[in-house]
Every structure is written in C-alpha cells, then in structure tokens.
Amino acid sequence: MAFNSFLKRIDLARLIIAAFFVFLCITAVALRLNLAELITSSLSRIGMWSVLVLAMLPAIVSGIGPNFGVSLGIICGLLGGLTALELAYRLDEIVQFSPGILFLMAILFSLPFALLVGVGYGWLLNRVKGSEMMIATYVGFSIVSIMKLAWVFLPFTNPEMAWPIGRGVRVQVALGNRGLAQLLNNFLAIRIGEVVIPTGLLLSGALCALLVWFFMRSQTGMAMAAAGSNPRFAQAAGISVDRQRIIGTVLSTVLGAVGILIYSQSYGFLQLYEGPMFMPFVAVAAILIGGASVSKANITHVVVGTILFLGIQVVAVPVANAFTADWSSMGEISRKIIQNGVILYALTQAGGE
C-alpha cells in the first residue's frame, strides 16, 4: 500500500518534529496570534536559509557528509559583499551602482574566494576520510576565529563598514545605505491582506535549487552521486572519487557564499566576527530534519527540512510567549534541543565504523 511505504520512509524522529510543528501551528491559531505576521516572517525566514541548507546537498551526495564547515563558504560570501561595498565607495565619484548590480557584484566577487577555498578544503577532506565531520567543524571554527583577526586588519576604507573610532570592520555592516537591504525580499513582493510574500527571495532560492537539481542530473552530477554512495564501485568504474568529492565541496562552498549574501540582504546586515560560527549547525539540522541522513540527501529533504525547522523557529517564540512572559527563552531553548537532538540522532543512525 502506498501509505505503508510512505510510513516506512518517514521515521519516528521526523514524525515527532512534524507533529510538533503542526501542534505549534494549531496552538498559534487557537491562541489567536497574528497569523499574517507569523506567515510573513516564516516565509522570509525560510527563504533566507534556503540556499544555506541547499549547500548541504552536494556535500552529502559527494560523500563528505553534512558540511559542518560551510562557514568557510559563508566567509567567502561576506568577503565578496565587503569587496563590493568597498568598490562602490571608492568609485562613488565616478559611477553609482544600482542595488541590483551591487548585489550581483557581491556574488561575483565571492566566487573566486569560494572556488579557491573550496578546492583547498576539498583537498584536506580527501586526506581525512572517515573523520570529515569533526575536521570540518574545527576547520570552520579555526577559520572563523582567524577571520576575526582579519576583519580587524583588512584594508577596507569605506566608512560605512569601519568603526567610528578604532580599527577594523564593524561587527555588523549595514546594507540599507546602498539599498541592498531586503533587495530580493521586495522584488515582485505580493501583498495578500496583511501577508507579504517575498517573491524575489523565494524565487532566488528556487532558482538555486533548480540549478543544483539540473547539475545532479548531469553526467558530473551522476558521477558525484556514484562516488558518494559507493566509492569502491565508482573507483572501479573509472570515476575519480577524490575529484568528485572536491567538486562536491566546491559546490557546497559556493552555495554557502551565495547563501549568506541572500541571507544578509534579508537580514539587512553582513554579520562578521562570531556571526558565521554556529550557522553550519542550523543548516545541517535543517536538511536532516527534512529526511536526509549523513550519507543520503535530495532536494525534497532540503525543501521539507527548511520549511519545518525554520517554521518551528518562527512559530515557537510567540506561542511560548503567549503562555507566560517568563517563558521568553523557550524559542531559543527548543531550537537548541531540536537542532542538536536531530544531529545526534542522525549520527547514531550512521552506524559508525
């Protein structure tokens, strides 16, 4: 029966989380919370994270596992964003860039960083097979913490990014001054009553997902999937497993860079310093909640996971607050428990060595 095979595919952990989401939504309706506001912020939150969660897909498919080091890609994206802002400032006298061009420039500038970093990072991950997740986490932590020094010393001169006194780039660089804030969110945005649909944001997420979907169906994508799911067989069939893993890592890093720029324009700021540190864990948890495992994933997992996990995060806070004002930390606490509980569950399912 179709229903039975459906049940088999959805295991208990996901069922509990999905049930929790439904419960939150029903409670929100019952408590007469402002539904329009909830839906609006859910949609923009889901769109913000979509590409970052998507970045997990090529990593898992190519066999390196969930990319706990996607913070490397995030940093490349931030560097691209800062470079674009700096260039716009230096050329202010000569030419004024429109926000759209500026955003494309940010993505363009982040690509060489992401490609370079992705290749190096993939090379490293090929040398530590079997411990990729732990190494990726600590490589991410290390790079984020050395970048804190870099943000202080990098020679950016744009006063919008610098501290008024002292040296270095600000902790949060505002994007509003140059019209970048909510650029995609407002593009073709649709208003239905009080609900605002951030069409541009959702479309750009969908576009990235579509590109990845096409890539997965290309010859390289097929080879990558083969290398990830059965390395020995792939090697025997003449596929260079190490090469495919590097391609997967590069793709994941690039998506991380693009993803953070999409995230930042919606948030309105580039978050530097501590900002990228724990972002990978959210993305990892989201794709796992969507039904992926540490070795298998597809686009559906990305979509379902992003909607479920980010939806829960948005709805949980006002629901908890509606019960009692003392439960104000409940949203953050439930995020921690669900996010890390799901990652732990996936680790136990992987079966170890």
Added chain:
Amino acid sequence: MQSKTTVLRESFVPRSIESIKQFLVSNMVTIMFVILSVLGYKVSGMTPFLFFMDITARISRNAFLVLALIIPVMAGMGLNFSIVLGAMAAQAVVIFVTHWGIGGLPGIVLAVALVTPLAALLGFLTGTLFNRTKGQEMIAGLILGYFAQGVYELIFLQLVGSLIPMSNPRLIMGSGVGVRTTIDLTGGLKYGLDWPGQYWGNDLLLRPTLPWTALGLSVLLALVLLAYQLRAEKRKRWSIPRMVASMVGIVVIAAWSIVQIRSNSQINWIRVPLLTWLVIGAACVGLHFFSKTKLGQDMRSVGQNRHVAAVAGIDVNRVRIKAIILSMVMAAWGHIIFLQNLGTFSTYGSHEQVGLYSAAALLIGGATVAKASIKHAVLGTILFHTLFIVAPAAGRQLFGDAQIGEYFRVFVAYGVIGITLAMHAWKHVLQSRSDAKPSGTEH
C-alpha cells in the same frame, strides 16, 4: 634502500644528534608554544608578580579538568568533548549547595558527594551514545554538549521557580522563574578548597608562598627521580643526558626559589592553594596507577584495536562506557575546583568552553588524539594558560588593542585542535592504506 640510508646515517651522524632531532620533531607543537609563550611574556611587559599570581591561580583552576581527558584518549575515543556535561552537573550541584547555604570545605565535600552519582549517570548515558556512534565520538560529544546546553537551560532558566519550587532572592531572578545569570559564591563555596582554613577562621592554613612551594616541589621531584633511578629495572632507567638535564632544571627552580625567599620581592606574597594542588597531584598519581590495573590495561587494548581486544575476550562496549564514566566524574570534580577558585560564575556560560580549553591545553602539552599522558596535561595547562595571560597584554603592546590578543588566543585554541585532528586523521588514512596493500609475505 631505506635500510641502507639509515645505516649510512647512523655511521656518520652521532646518535645523540639524531635523537635530539627526533626529539625536536616529535615535540614540535610544544616547543613552538614554549617559544610563543616566552616571546609573548617578553612583549607583554607584565611584571613577574602579576604573571606568577595569575598562572598559579589558573593552574590550580584548570589542571584537574585537563586530566579528565586522559582516560578516553587511552580507550581510543579521542578528545572527550562531552566533559561539558560533567561541568553542567557540577554547576547544578553548586547551585543547590549554595541554595542550602553550605560553604567552605564542608560545602565542597557535599558538592563532590552529590555530583559523583549524577556525573556517573551522565557518563553512562554518554558512553552508551558513543557506543552507537563509534568512530564519530568527538563530533557526537561536541553536539551532545550543545544539546545538553539546551536541556540545562530548560531546567534552570524555565523550570526552576515554575515547576521546580525554589525561592531564594540571591539565586532566583526577580520574576521568580529561572536562576540568575551570574552566581556569586562569596561567603559560600568560594575558595572552599583553596583556603580550607577560612571556614575555621584561619586564612593561611595550607597556603604556603609560591617560592617555598616551588622549593618543596623541586626537592620532592629530585628525591622521586633519584629513587626511581636506583630502584627501576636497568632498561627502564633514564639515560644520563636526560637525567642531567632534568636535574639541572630542578636545581634552577630551587635556586630561583631560594633567591626569591631571601629577597623581599612581591613574589613572596603569592600563596599557593596547597590542598588543591595536593588533590591534582593525587589525581596524577591515581591515573598513573590506574593505567597499570586490569581495567586500565583493557582500555589500552581497546584503544589500540577494538577488534583484537574483542577477540581477546574484552567486553569492548563496557570498557568504553567505564572510560567515559570516569572521565565525566573527573570533569565534574574538576569543574567544582574551577568554580570555587573563580568565586563567581556565569550560570549559562561558564561550562561552555570547558571542553575546548581543556582539549587545547592537552594537545599543546604534546598529546595527540591517540596518546595522552599526565605529563602532557600538566605541561599543556601551564603553556596554554601562559599564552592566555600574556596574549591580551601583548596585543595591547603590539597593536594598541587587547582585543586582538584575545582573538588570537581563541584562534590558537581552535587551530591547535583542528590541526591535530587533521594530522591524526591523515596518518590514520595513510596507515589503513598501507595495511590494505598486499604485502606478499602474508599471502
């Protein structure tokens, strides 16, 4: 070919130079940090008084926590990042002991008695989880720490005061729900172990000055070394150069201590929490003898090769759970020592970095993911915390900003762990690749 070059090398190069080279290569990380610490100290422009006061406090505060990491490494489970759970257990118990108003040494004894079963239970659960994530214990431990952080916050931020009745204006937030974000242990557990006499109105009991302690320690060390050299089997004895080098080191420390004692320098004002140091020393001795017991040997065999150990009749999963229980209990005790020395702690933050800083210290001392000893723990604690003390001051001197030194020391902690993990995993991959190659003679 390879054997030929080694023969050649041995005939031309004196053995001692070769062994010095080997010593330098295998202790690269530690030597680098010795140099970094000395440079940092020079640049920072700190007075010896401030430096020694800070390092004395930091060694007594952190050494026990670093020791807690040794047993899981022995059992082949890598760096046990789940010791954060032990630290949370310690904080939970400290909150309750403070609530009951029991302070000083009796408070410490009560806290230790209460935290031991709690940490053992957490250790059992963690060990069970690790047995289901074999080969991924470190990432599982790290994520478990974050997960437990959520549960801990749920209990102490939301449930205490609402579901768990507790009313104490010193501990509970103004709203009546949740434990305050900082807890002051003054008049309670603060210095409970460091100043054991304060409870009986004798502040200086068991608190000798730093130079006298250093002198006593160096005499003790010299005697132990000599006794070992006389009583140990011939092949286990230390070589003459090693012995001479150690003795010179000990004499230098002793001479420094005597010079300090005879002068009226400020160093003489620094007092050592002797009872805490004795507890740390006891843990070192205990770990040394533990590694020689049946269980300790079993852990070593499990650490070397799980499959061989299982064939030899060792219950691998049980041994691994025991290793985590021991580590967790030690971490909980270590964190109580940490908190009583600190005197005030952040309820939702003080435990967070315990795993990171302890692991970094152990690795800086020369340990690897597969090999860690007491020597690594002690040396690493001293070096890592030297760097911690001098980095902000050095940052201010060099760049006019203490923040830069702080960023640098955090990077060092993460970077050292990252590099060590990567190097170990790489070696492991190379090893299994060469094992997999057909060697001809075996087939």
